[in-house]
Amino acid sequence: MNVIESGIGELIQPPDMDAFREWNRKKHKALVDKRMSEQEAVSRFIHDGDYIGTELYGTVRCPMSLTREIVRQGKKDLRIAGQGVLELDLLLAAGLVKKIDLTYIGLEVYGVSNALRRAVESGQVESVVEWSNGAITWRFKAAAMGVPFIPVRSMLGTDTLKYSAAKVVECPFTGQKVCLLPALILDVGIIHVHRADKYGNAQIDGISGFAFELARASKHLIITTEEIVSEEEIRRYPDRTIIPYYLVDAVVEAPFGSHPGEMCYLYERDEEAIQEWVEASKTAEGAQAYLERYVYGVKNHQEYLELIGQERLEHLKAIVKGRG
Amino acid sequence: MAEEYNPTELLICIAARLMEDNTTAFIGTGIPMLAASLAQKMHAPNLIPIFEFGGTGGSLEDLPLAVGEARTFYKAVAASGICDIMETAARGFIEYGFLGGAQIDPYGNLNSTVIGDHKQPRARLPGSGGANDVGSLCWRTIAIMRHDRRRFVEKVDFITTPGYLTGPGAREAAGLPPGTGPYRVVTNLCVLGFDEATKRMKLLALNPGVTLEQVIENTGFELVIPEHIGHNEPPTAEELRILREEVDPNRLYI
Numbered sequence: 149m150n151v152i153e154s155g156i157g158e159l160i161q162p163p164d165m166d167a168f169r170e171w172n173r174k175k176h177k178a179l180v181d182k183r184m185s186e187q188e189a190v191s192r193f194i195h196d197g198d199y200i201g202t203e204l205y206g207t208v209r210c211p212m213s214l215t216r217e218i219v220r221q222g223k224k225d226l227r228i229a230g231q232g233v234l235e236l237d238l239l240l241a242a243g244l245v246k247k248i249d250l251t252y253i254g255l256e257v258y259g260v261s262n263a264l265r266r267a268v269e270s271g272q273v274e275s276v277v278e279w280s281n282g283a284i285t286w287r288f289k290a291a292a293m294g295v296p297f298i299p300v301r302s303m304l305g306t307d308t309l310k311y312s313a314a315k316v317v318e319c320p321f322t323g324q325k326v327c328l329l330p331a332l333i334l335d336v337g338i339i340h341v342h343r344a345d346k347y348g349n350a351q352i353d354g355i356s357g358f359a360f361e362l363a364r365a366s367k368h369l370i371i372t373t374e375e376i377v378s379e380e381e382i383r384r385y386p387d388r389t390i391i392p393y394y395l396v397d398a399v400v401e402a403p404f405g406s407h408p409g410e411m412c413y414l415y416e417r418d419e420e421a422i423q424e425w426v427e428a429s430k431t432a433e434g435a436q437a438y439l440e441r442y443v444y445g446v447k448n449h450q451e452y453l454e455l456i457g458q459e460r461l462e463h464l465k466a467i468v469k470g471r472g
Numbered sequence: 473m474a475e476e477y478n479p480t481e482l483l484i485c486i487a488a489r490l491m492e493d494n495t496t497a498f499i500g501t502g503i504p505m506l507a508a509s510l511a512q513k514m515h516a517p518n519l520i521p522i523f524e525f526g527g528t529g530g531s532l533e534d535l536p537l538a539v540g541e542a543r544t545f546y547k548a549v550a551a552s553g554i555c556d557i558m559e560t561a562a563r564g565f566i567e568y569g570f571l572g573g574a575q576i577d578p579y580g581n582l583n584s585t586v587i588g589d590h591k592q593p594r595a596r597l598p599g600s601g602g603a604n605d606v607g608s609l610c611w612r613t614i615a616i617m618r619h620d621r622r623r624f625v626e627k628v629d630f631i632t633t634p635g636y637l638t639g640p641g642a643r644e645a646a647g648l649p650p651g652t653g654p655y656r657v658v659t660n661l662c663v664l665g666f667d668e669a670t671k672r673m674k675l676l677a678l679n680p681g682v683t684l685e686q687v688i689e690n691t692g693f694e695l696v697i698p699e700h701i702g703h704n705e706p707p708t709a710e711e712l713r714i715l716r717e718e719v720d721p722n723r724l725y726i
Contacts, residue, residue: 204525204540205525205540206538207537207538207540207541208525208538208540208541209540230599231601233538250599251599251600251601252598252599252600252601252602253598253599254597254598254599254601256501256537256538256539257501257502257537257538257724260595260596260597260598261598264596264598265595265596268593268596269592269593269594269595269596271592276590276596278585278599278600278632279600280600280601280602280603280604280605280608281524281554281558281600281601281602281605282554282558282561282562282602282604282605282609283604283605285554285555285558286555286558289555300562301562301608301609301647301648301649302558302562302604302605302608302609303604303608304608304634304646304647304648305631305634305637305642305643305645305646305647305648306581306604306631306632306633306634306637307585307590307630307631307632308585308600308604308631308632308633311585311590311630316647324647325646325647326647327647354526354542354545354551355525355526355527355540355544355545355551355552355553356526356551356552356553357525357526357540357553357554358553358554358555359553360553360555361553361555410541410542412541412542412545413542417537417538417541419537468542469534469542469543469546472531472546472547
């Protein structure tokens, strides 16, 4: 195939599909209890320099309790796949990110991410490689398919492609130009779900974002869940289990694990808490003070929830909108 | 005597009028959400809003604050995931796509990635997000922009999202699907389209009280100015009532 153009961005995590197959073959398939705390999951499965990915994003079904634990343990030189809001902001503010495959890091209605601005404009982040949201997800999809790349029709003709690690080739069937995206295999994927059993069979309500693809593109997978339910309960609705247990290494019970973000049908986003980060993150000192209070200053997720307060959490449950 | 309104309300009303009933529209955070909600409540009850993380055909009764949150799939026809949505666009199912950005050039190319050099940017912006996919794959894109010379520039610092790239035929030459591209640019001053022959931005209609000179003065490149320039109608009393009482009663955006 004739390569017409190559992005100049670094291929941060080169795909090795045969090694991934070997890895998956060796992965334990026994039904063992994988329940553990955030502390244990992070210390066992996340290492300095790892390439990690989180799902969904920031204010929506996001593994925030686990993100705070990563910051607490100071796992550094992380390489990340960046579709994020609050979660990646915390990692950036704590100075833990070395390289980013970036699609969007911002605060949505509240504008740009000042944590990203500081980390990139100062040169603290060594490598920033551009992608579209579709592209990042299709890269996970390629890994999930077990193929080294996937052809798409996004990114063509733009600087997004030029500063990515994608390639443009002539399609061998049609002769048209197509963009090839390299598969992206994560060292560790982290997904927050509505319910899982102790083995890791996991179910999500509402939109599934890119959980299906990310789960299948991860060598290690940590599931945090609003509740642990029985295996019997899970097996009653197998059609809803988008993540089977053998993909999963750790199951962490984390009620309000997405706070200050939302969990559809369970609790609303905590606007006040989100705005607190928006304000605090405007300066490096403010961000640091926020981390002191909400991350380093509490031992674990339980203490974090106590700091937020039961009354406020109950309110977020009370105002959630149902299925209509 | 027409009712008073603010510039955001005008933008929303003009964008809403562009959305037809029984069509699909890829919706992002902010003004497009309000415009889609207003259109659903006015002339387009079966406008199908599509949100990138999976919400399809929802009823925008409450305003979402994020493109993945529960309000994007309230009473929806489907709640899937990002691959399904982007692939729906790639298959040609999504008619309109709404975009924004820090800079736009005469060909409708948009920048939401960096101001200055990519390696050492003066300002690091959020990045493409779904914008590049929308600009590549939807049939007709509508950019919503504040109109000033810092934003309307001859050359964007970074092409995040493709417009007509360098002009006629450039999208097709790059491999993008034929027949796609920028359709309208809606600003606080006017509505712009694109010249058929040159693919450069062309003035279509002025907003109430805005002069041609004001538009030219606030645009950092030469616009195509047609012989006949239209005028956008101010928001009607009905549009304003629905917008204020039903679309955004808590005044989150307006």
